[in-house]
Structures are given as C-alpha cells and as structure tokens.
Amino acid sequence: xxxxxxxxxxxxxxxxxxxxxxxxxxxxxxxxxxxxxxxxxxxxxxxxxxxxxxxxxxxxxxxxxxxxxxxxxxxxxxxxxxxxxxxxxxxxxxxxxxxxxxxxxxxxxxxxxxxxxxxxxxxxxxxxxxxxxxxxxxxxxxxxxxxxxxxxxxxxxxxxxxxxxxxxxxxxxxxxxxxxxxxxxxxxxxxxxxxxxxxxxxxxxxxxxxxxxxxxxxxxxxxxxxxxxxxxxxxxxxxxxxxxxxxxxxxxxxxxxxxxxxxxxxxxxxxxxxxxxxxxxxxxxxxxxxx
Numbered sequence: 539x540x541x542x543x544x545x546x547x548x549x550x551x552x553x554x555x556x557x558x559x560x561x562x563x564x565x566x567x568x569x570x571x572x573x574x575x576x577x578x579x580x581x582x583x584x585x586x587x588x589x590x591x592x593x594x595x596x597x598x599x600x601x602x603x604x605x606x607x608x609x610x611x612x613x614x615x616x617x618x619x620x621x622x623x624x625x626x627x628x629x630x631x632x633x634x635x636x637x638x639x640x641x642x643x644x645x646x647x648x649x650x651x652x653x654x655x656x657x658x659x660x661x662x663x664x665x666x667x668x669x670x671x672x673x674x675x676x677x678x679x680x681x682x683x684x685x686x687x688x689x690x691x692x693x694x695x696x697x698x699x700x701x702x703x704x705x706x707x708x709x710x711x712x713x714x715x716x717x718x719x720x721x722x723x724x725x726x727x728x729x730x731x732x733x734x735x736x737x738x739x740x741x742x743x744x745x746x747x748x749x750x751x752x753x754x755x756x757x758x759x760x761x762x763x764x765x766x767x768x769x770x771x772x773x774x775x776x777x778x779x780x781x782x783x784x785x786x787x788x789x790x791x792x793x794x795x796x797x798x799x800x801x802x803x804x805x806x807x808x809x810x811x812x813x814x815x816x817x818x819x820x821x822x823x824x825x826x827x828x829x
Contacts, residue, residue, distance in 0.1 A: 541782060543572055544584065548783040551588040552790025556595065556743075557798055558682055558722025558810045559817060563671050566716070567824055576666060580776060582757060587780035588787040589754050595791030596743050603740055618696040626702040627744045633706030634749065638713035645714050665716045668825035672818045674717030678726075679814030682719075685726035686808025693734040697741050701731035709745060717821070720746065722810060725802075735802040 550568050555561035565585065569576045608620045642661050650656040650663070664670060694701070708727045712720040721742050728738035801807060 539574070539580070539584075539779070541779065544779055544783045545786055546572075547584065548588055548591070548786035549790045551585070551783075552592050552595065552787035553794040555589070555592040555787075556721065556791050556794040558678070558719045558725060559813055560671075560675060560678070560717045560719040560722070561592075562665065562716040563675055563817060563821060566666065566671070567668075567821060570824070583776050584780055584783055586754055586757050587784045589750060589757075591784035591787030592791040593747070593750050593754075594784075594788050595795060596746055598788075599792060599795045600740065600743050603736075604744060607740060622696055623741075623744070626697045626699065627741065627748065629699060630702045630706030630709065630741075630745055631748045633703050634709045634713075634745070637707050637710035641710060641714050661714050664714060668821055670715065671717035672822040672825065674715040675719075675814050675818035675821060678717070678719045678722045679811045679818060681726045682722050682811030682814060683808045684811075685729040686805070686811060688729060693737075694732045697728070697733055697737065698731070701728065701733060704731060705741070705745070709749070717818075719814065720749075721798075722814065725807075729807070735807075736799075739799060739802055 547565060547568060550564050551561050554564040565588075566576045569581060574581055604623075607623050645664070646661055650661075651658075656663070697705075705724050705727045708723050709720060712718050712723060724742040724745060725738045728741055729735065733741065801810065
C-alpha cells in the first residue's frame with residue numbers, strides 16, 4: 539500500500555466516521571476498489587489507527603462543549619445537575635451494550651450458524667456484505683431525512699432518561715449492520731425526542747467516546763490473534779504508515795465536525811440523508827458489479 543492510498547483512506551475514514559454517512563461503507567468500498575481485502579491484518583491494523591485519529595478529533599473538538607455542559611448553571615442555581623449529562627451517556631451506553639450483545643449472539647448462533655450454515659458464526663463476516671450495507675445506508679438515510687424534516691418544537695433543556703434509553707437502543711443497531719451510521723442514527727433519534735440540535739450532537743459524540751475505544755481494543759485483539767500474517771510482516775512494520783494515516787484522519791475529522799455542526803445549526807441535517815440514499819444506490823451497484 540502506498541502513502542497516497544493511505545492518505546485517501548485516512549481522509550475518507552476521518553470525514554465519513556464523523557459525518558452521518560457511515561465510514562465503514564465508504565472505507566470498505568474504497569478498499570475493494572483499490573484491490574485490497576478489507577479483512578486482511580494489514581487493513582485491519584490501519585483501520586484501528588484511523589479510528590484512533592478520529593477519536594482524537596472528537597475529544598479535541600467536543601471537550602470545551604462537554605466542559606461547558608458540566609459547569610452550566612442557570613440563574614439561581616436551577617437546571618440539571620452537572621452529573622445528569624454523564625449519567626445519561628452512561629445509561630445509553632448500557633442499553634447499547636445489552637441490546638448489541640443480544641443482537642450479536644442472535645445473529646451469530648441462530649441466523650449464521652443454524653440458518654445460513656456457517657461452521658463458525660462471526661458477525662464480522664456480515665461487514666463485507668455489500669447488499670446488506672446498501673439496505674442499512676438506505677434505512678439510515680430515510681431516518682435522517684425524517685428527523686431533518688420535523689417541524690420546530692419545544693426543545694428539552696437536557697436529555698431525559700427515556701430519550702437516553704431510546705438513543706442507546708437505536709445505537710445498538712449500528713453494531714451488526716455496517717452502513718447504519720452511528721452518528722446519523724443517534725442524532726436523528728435525539729431530534730425526534732425533542733433534544734436541541736447542539737445537545738443532540740454533544741450527546742451523540744459523548745456516546746462515541748465510550749463506545750469506540752472498546753471497539754478499537756476488540757479489533758486490535760482480533761488482529762493479534764490472526765494466524766494469517768504474511769511472512770516477515772509485523773505490527774512494527776505498519777506502525778509508521780499507521781501513524782501517518784492517524785494524523786490525516788485526525789485533521790479530516792476536525793474539518794468534518796465543523797461541517798456537521800454548521801449543517802445542524804442551519805437546518806441542513808436532512809441533506810445527509812439524501813447523500814445516504816445516493817450512497818446506498820452506489821453500494822448496490824458495486825455489489826451487482828462484483829466489486
């Protein structure tokens with residue numbers, strides 16, 4: 539893999555990961571168009587590094603906003619407790635973990651092994667399924683368009699426990715279905731629940747801070763257990779290219795977050811949904827073409 543190819547994948551990952559358009563769908567299709575196997579150890583390691591870069595962008599961009607939520611108080615000391623926001627984030631994450639694990643076991647043991655005849659059901663096998671990815675992109679596109687088309691309503695000053703549970707459950711659908719954008723699904727659900735646009739964005743990416751690091755560690759653990767490393771290949775050989783990709787994905791992520799905030803504040807959220815519908819059609823065509 540050349541540094542130009544790494545740069546292309548880093549920019550795609552950094553932008554698509556933080557915009558509601560599904561990074562996995564874009565990265566997997568880009569890797570296939572370049573002639574690479576998305577499940578190879580080298581590509582898996584690079585993706586881990588790129589995810590780390592985008593997570594750094596999230597922390598850098600949102601930390602001042604999260605700190606303001608923690609310190610915020612209305613006149614006279616009224617308003618939500620400083621612990622309310624992190625507690626709601628934790629509640630949503632627990633709901634995501636519970637439903638996500640249940641879906642994983644259900645799909646692996648019932649659908650893949652018993653239904654489809656896999657000798658060993660691993661949900662990661664679904665990540666390469668382009669038709670399923672196209673359906674997921676289409677579904678989240680409709681959800682984003684619907685949320686972006688909702689008329690103005692009274693906005694809640696904080697995320698309620700009910701809203702937090704619902705957002706967490708919807709986020710769990712992103713675990714098995716690549717293409718079902720995590721940020722697109724969670725922000726749209728928050729908007730349906732009456733959460734303000736800015737707070738919906740803050741909440742969605744606070745969830746990412748809790749969800750993404752365990753996912754990165756899991757992928758790294760799977761990588762270290764991989765038995766199909768090419769002769770002479772080692773993680774150290776991929777470290778510098780991975781660091782280059784991580785830096786580029788960090789910069790692309792910061793730009794993507796600025797674009798996302800501007801689109802939300804200007805009421806342009808639904809246009810991301812139209813993009814997802816177009817991407818769904820493109821992935822479906824790629825599947826038909828045997829990419």
